Amino acid sequence: MRSAVVASFRKFTYFLFITLLLKLLPLQAIAETFQGAFIKKEQLKKSKIILVAQNYRESEQKILQGCITDMCSFRDVLLKKGFPEWCITELTDAEQPLTHDRITQCIKTLAQQSQTDKTIECVILGFWGHGKQVLDQSGDESDGLDEAYETSDKPITDDCLYSILKKFRNDMNIVVYADCCHARTITDMPTMLTFDSATQKVVKSVSKHREGDSIGAKVLTISACDDSEGAKEVSPWLLADPAEENVFLSKGIQDDISDRDSSMETSSYLSDSISPNCSNFSSVCGSPRERSIEPDMGLSLSSQEPLPKMGVMTSHVLALLKESQPLSIAGLLQGLCQNIPAGFCQTPCISLNFEVDESQLSLFD
Incomplete structure (x- = not known):
């Protein structure tokens, strides 16, 4: 009789321990983590x-x-x-x-x-x-x-x-x-x-x-x-020289872009932010990989091969x-x-x- 009581007590203690452990541990710690x-x-x-x-x-x-x-x-x-x-x-x-x-x-x-x-x-x-x-x-x-x-x-x-x-x-x-x-x-x-x-x-x-x-x-x-x-693609030289990249983007362009509503078409908020001295923006900063965007920043490529770009x-x-x-x-x-x-x-x-x-x-x- 005594051994049966001890066995029951052990089972109850084990069950209580597991219950408390499950409550204390976060769920993600129990799940298999890769x-x-x-x-x-x-x-x-x-x-x-x-x-x-x-x-x-x-x-x-x-x-x-x-x-x-x-x-x-x-x-x-x-x-x-x-x-x-x-x-x-x-x-x-x-x-x-x-x-x-x-x-x-x-x-x-x-x-x-x-x-x-x-x-x-x-x-x-x-x-x-x-x-x-x-x-x-x-x-x-x-x-x-x-x-x-x-x-x-x-x-x-x-x-x-x-x-x-x-x-x-x-x-x-x-x-x-x-x-x-x-x-x-x-x-x-x-x-x-x-x-x-x-x-x-x-x-x-x-x-x-x-x-x-x-x-x-x-x-x-x-x-x-x-x-x-x-997603943008740009001329390789721009990616190769982070200093040049940062200088270029600091010319009144970075703030203007970050202040715009992200739901706007990139062509409109980029073109609005281009300074008059940056008419070649499309060749330097490239174009977004989006069908609806057709930026025209004043650079004609009709008489020359397009500059190589990288994502x-x-x-x-x-x-x-x-x-x-x-x-x-x-x-x-x-x-x-x-x-x-x-x-x-x-x-x-x-x-x-x-x-x-x-x-x-x-x-x-």
């Missing part, structure tokens, strides 16, 4: 990479100059990281325009392959080109707008990308990189990491936008800017990825937000769909 490298060194040869870049020279959209160059630079850094060349598929419009179906079918085929080929553990999807906002067709957006990547015929919306990402095997890790306008929620991931310039800290927020409709694979999205912003986002990302020591995603985001001048009016962000200690997770080993 740490280390998102794509480990031993997974480099078990990865598949699809890189999509468009300059729109044979399309109706506004011509860009730096997207294919950006993609090639991004690919070269991946090769130096140890990814084999045979795992990379490149889709560009250098020879013919890229259609919605050609791009999405390529990704869908890889997703289907991943279901049966267990050797594919990681995927990287990269997008360079025009981003835009279109009317929400599914009714799931609070602002009534879907974010989309522009192709030669019709845009690839965030809803479309989300549905394709759901087709990948559940135990995979996927990186999505988007250097285009309005890219913040291009994959509609629930957890958003942003950098607070006032506190100099990375801030995490969670959205219930896709609650109950989750993707099985772990997805980490790196976006060039907010949904209301444009502000991609240039800074590659510089940080070349660091010898692995950089946490918090460090990557902080570095981007601190290094990209405010005058460019683009705010990089990272979104994902899994629990993470952003200070302990890096992209690569």
Whole structure:
């Protein structure tokens, strides 16, 4: 009888201890938290990479100059990281325009392959080109707008990308990189990491936008800017000399831009802020990667080849990825937000769909 009482008391004490522990510990401490490298060194040869870049020279959209160059630079850094060349598929419009179906079918085929080929553990999807906002067709957006990547015929919306990402095997890790306008929620991931310039800290927020409709694979999205912003491309010499960049942006331009409503078209708030002595602004600061923006700052390029350009986002990302020591995603985001001048009016962000200690997770080993 006594042993039964002792056993019951022990069970009650254990139950009480567990109950108190669950109340004292924060929920995120109990959930599995991803740490280390998102794509480990031993997974480099078990990865598949699809890189999509468009300059729109044979399309109706506004011509860009730096997207294919950006993609090639991004690919070269991946090769130096140890990814084999045979795992990379490149889709560009250098020879013919890229259609919605050609791009999405390529990704869908890889997703289907991943279901049966267990050797594919990681995927990287990269997008360079025009981003835009279109009317929400599914009714799931609070602002009534879907974010989309522009192709030669019709845009690839965030809803479309989300549905394709759901087709990948559940135990995979996927990186999505988007250097285009309005890219913040291009994959509609629930957890958003942003950098607070006032506190100099990375801030995490969670959205219930896709609650109950989750993707099985772990997805980490790196976006060039907010949904209301444009991603810029600039002349290489401007990026190579930060001092020149800061001097240029300090000529009455930076304050004017930062004071404008971010919902305004970039073409209007940039042109309003140009000083009379900066008529060549479009060649120096480049143009946003957005179809609706057609800046004309007085520089005629009809009689000469356009100056080469590089994406502000991609240039800074590659510089940080070349660091010898692995950089946490918090460090990557902080570095981007601190290094990209405010005058460019683009705010990089990272979104994902899994629990993470952003200070302990890096992209690569």
